[in-house]
Amino acid sequence: MTYVNLQLNPERYTGYTGDSARRIWDAIYKENCPKYPSEELCHEKKVLYKLISGLHSSISVHIAYDYLLDESTNSWGQNLSLLYDRVLKYPERVQNLYFTYLFVLRAVTKAADYLEQAEYNTGNPEDDLKTESLVKQLLYNSQLRSACPLPFDEAKLWQGENGPELKQEIQKQFRNISAIMDCVGCEKCRLWGKLQVLGLGTALKILFSVDGDSHLNQPLQLQRNEVIALFNLLNRLSESVKFVHEKGSSVEEVINEQSPSTVQKGASKTNLKGLFGYSQYTWIGWD
Template sequence: MEILEDILNTFETMVKLVCSLTFALIILSASIKCQSSFSPFLHAKNAGQPSKYGNKAISERCFCELEGSVNDCECNVAYVDSLNNNKIFPRITSLLTKNYFRFYKVHLFKKCPFWDDNEGKCSLKFCAVEECPADSLPDGLKHSNDTLKSSNRIFFGPLPNEEPCIPSKEDILGSINETISKAASESIATWIEYDAKTSSFCVVDEEPPEDQIYVDLIVNPERYTGYKGPDAHKIWKAIYEENCFNLSSIIFSDFLFLQSSSCEHFICSSLFQDMCFEKRVFYRAVSGLHASINIHLSLKYLYSAAEVPDVLSDGINSLGNWGPNLEEFHRRFDPDRTNGHGPQWLRNLYFLYLLQLRALGKAAPFLENVDCYTGNADEDYETKEAVRDILNIVKDFEYHFNESTMFSGGQQAVKLKDEFRLHFLNVSRIMDCVGCQKCRLWGKLQTQGLGTALKILFSGDFDSPDPTVFDLRSMRRTHFKLTRNEVVALFNALGRLSDSIQALEMFRKLAVS
């Protein structure tokens, strides 16, 4: 018997050894595949070697692989380009100049919950945010508590074509007494607040009004401020490295993070090809957001007086010189400089764009009824009609991202969904660690916009019996809850993605000119 136990123990030890060796080989293989050519050793080693893309122009190298299917969606890149550049971009750009969407309420002075960020503060003048004085706010926002009117939450009274229900005397006599005590009312309010928090995918600023400010997004545009270095790189490294769905920490060791010449961290995209769909969606969404922000920084690059090119998108002024920088875009996305991953990061931008479009389409029955109230009746009407115009285009789009296949499969799926939500909640918290105030503003806005999209897609609050049907009548039992800030962030997030896709076309033209 003892001999048999010894044999079994020896066998178990050998199995563990084989598993360990196999795992080590997988990691070694992945590290060789994903190691960036920008580490000092590899850069020197490969410096004299010709590019695998030959002598192709920058435009060809950056865009030759950005064609065909977006992957994980039934749509291709060219179709998205056409939809965005011809229909969505001009409309969303115009919409975001309206007062309802240009003023965003935010707390920019929260303490970083993960590390001491006092030393990482940006002192450059271009990092500062210009606060909107109270007297310049639209009348409808001066005393707003950011909660949409109850009519806009659609608690589903009679639909427009229905007669209101007037109870008869018999109905009144036989009705249930619906009055409740103050204590019970407070308990219900607590339950509702708990439900709202457990369905949220991003941190919502809940500080007292005096700690929050309104920011005019047109006066404080997203652009390169000069904020860079280890403190800036730490943000993206934390976003990727701390939200890894409990995969082995070995896989996420530093050598598997691509570090380009701009020192920005990305996760090697080939590592996630075999991931389950839900986890792949998470990383592609984060990567798409990262790519979009990098395009914005390349599109509105801060030049010194000596570097100003002939053509600047913003013109030359005493406050700074911003304009498109093809070399900066090339540095961030050229496959030669990203170990071949740049085009995939751009493809993830298209994926995120489709995900965001689907969220707008799914929430269309709610969004079509938002009053867009600012106190100016004429502009509010124009804004509401502009929102409906965009939503009509979104609803007519036939290649929407299909979220209905996600998180299906019992308790394990429920656990994965909550893990998915908590990971993105964590990403939104990291935005309070950004040292550049203007970068923090746009980071918080875009993560709230994406978080709102994820809430619409996955919280269940916006589900209808048929996920392909945008029909208010079929969704009457659902209680929609979005704040004004969430609506503003949702549309501005789409606007940023739309602007990025439009910018790719401009960089194509610059590269061949």
């Protein structure tokens, strides 16, 4: 087993672009959401598409946030044009980013009892205590609870006679997505891709397993890697939401100064400002 320090290998621009990268995302969408946005799709399958799209948007945001601006001087910074072209120009992608964030946040808060008691063994007693403290701060953050008392209501999902079948199908699709990620030619991209797909799968596992009130369903059991993936995914999504919220309403003006014709083809300023006015969404900061 190989251990990787994620702080030394941040999610950022790697140079992995072009046909190879596009084929990966094309395969993920075509093999798992081939009929979207057909009206024939049930609500659960639309949720799957939104989760994949939201994750895709978040990854694009992090690439734009930490981008190699000048290779000759090794200058890194924010690429706002890329942020606009890949995410902000498409209101649905922004909405799906927020949706995925709330979905994962709901899973974390719903599994609060389990996550509080989970073993966080880093090999360093001081780090263990710090980790346990940070987890409790997240799970029982009063500001977060008041702002998002119920971030996502999954009560109506996976119900009825087709519920068990839909659960199995979605779990199978996430295994397929993880397998597709194995084909990514960039090692760091593959690392972050598989980690976050595992995080999404863990969020689904929690919502499948835990009855928030009575705990009558099967008891929740998570592996160490699943807990790590879940918290890292929530971090990535919250950082993406924060960056989009901070930059979204002003990026169009910057792009307009650089290339007026580009903005005319995209979302209107009014629509963008409406999208970024989500005061009910709370960003979780990680120091």
